[in-house]
Amino acid sequence: RSLSLSISAVSQNATNPEAQDALKRALAKKAVGLVKPGMVVGLGTGSTASLATEELGRLIRKGKLKDVVAVGANYQSRVLARQFGVKTVDLNDVNNIDIAFDGVDEVDLNKNLLKGGGAAHTMQKVVDSVAKECIILADQSKVVLQLGSTFPVPVEVLPSAISPVLRRLVTLGGVPEIRSALRKDGPVITDLGNMVVDVSFPNGIQNPSELEKNINMIPGVVENGIVSGVATTVLVAIQDGENVIVM
Numbered sequence: 001r002s003l004s005l006s007i008s009a010v011s012q013n014a015t016n017p018e019a020q021d022a023l024k025r026a027l028a029k030k031a032v033g034l035v036k037p038g039m040v041v042g043l044g045t046g047s048t049a050s051l052a053t054e055e056l057g058r059l060i061r062k063g064k065l066k067d068v069v070a071v072g073a074n075y076q077s078r079v080l081a082r083q084f085g086v087k088t089v090d091l092n093d094v095n096n097i098d099i100a101f102d103g104v105d106e107v108d109l110n111k112n113l114l115k116g117g118g119a120a121h122t123m124q125k126v127v128d129s130v131a132k133e134c135i136i137l138a139d140q141s142k143v144v145l146q147l148g149s150t151f152p153v154p155v156e157v158l159p160s161a162i163s164p165v166l167r168r169l170v171t172l173g174g175v176p177e178i179r180s181a182l183r184k185d186g187p188v189i190t191d192l193g194n195m196v197v198d199v200s201f202p203n204g205i206q207n208p209s210e211l212e213k214n215i216n217m218i219p220g221v222v223e224n225g226i227v228s229g230v231a232t233t234v235l236v237a238i239q240d241g242e243n244v245i246v247m
């Protein structure tokens with residue numbers, strides 16, 4: 001389905017936190033409604049994906065989704081799944097994932113995604129790309145006309161290669177900044193033991209999939225947060241007066 005229907009969401013992206021939470025809950029419900037008994041479900045990370053995990057657990061505990069197991073993209077999603085009564089399995093122990101749910105920091109009208117606000121994009125990309133159906137859950141604040149409009153591009157980097165990688169990111173037109181840990185004196189370290197560099201592109205990102213490949217070709221880069229060609233469906237939730245519409 002094309003995202004063009006959702007273009008109206010672009011101009012409506014200012015939302016207060018409670019309203020945004022209601023949008024995320026509506027997305028979670030809609031997405032989990034697509035799961036069938038016996039499926040292997042991929043679970044992303046972040047507040048929206050967590051709500052989907054909670055909803056999945058609710059239906060499993062009610063006995064509505066028998067024999068469903070989940071692959072968590074990272075530590076946080078696996079812990080949360082167990083907490084909500086969703087059985088988890090290791091990615092390496094399944095042949096495929098039927099459906100994956102994930103949140104997003106930005107999505108454009110061609111289903112290009114920007115992820116990594118939670119420094120978890122590397123394994124999210126693996127899980128999302130393995131899934132037959134990758135369902136992206138976007139409240140209206142996430143829809144943009146051009147990626148990079150509201151967020152920089154997160155790049156996971158091997159700590160021992162940080163200086164050469166920063167120099168190469170500049171040659172791609174980026175302005176890189178090492179992400180530092182909130183309330184800690186030092187850089188963010190990912191689940192995989194790496195650093196995250198947030199790269200803004202002052203001239204805009206004209207070709208997301210080309211930039212995705214170019215960044216990943218830099219030796220020392222593990223993965224970047226641009227995800228092109230992976231999302232099969234983008235669910236967008238918008239506030240319409242008193243109502244929430246998911247389309």
Ligand code: 5RP
Pocket residue numbers: 044045046047048049102103104105114115116117118119120121124
């Ligand atoms: C984490 C991510 C998240 O999916 C993204 O940051 C969206 O988070 P939220 O659902 O909390 O808005 O990519 O790395």
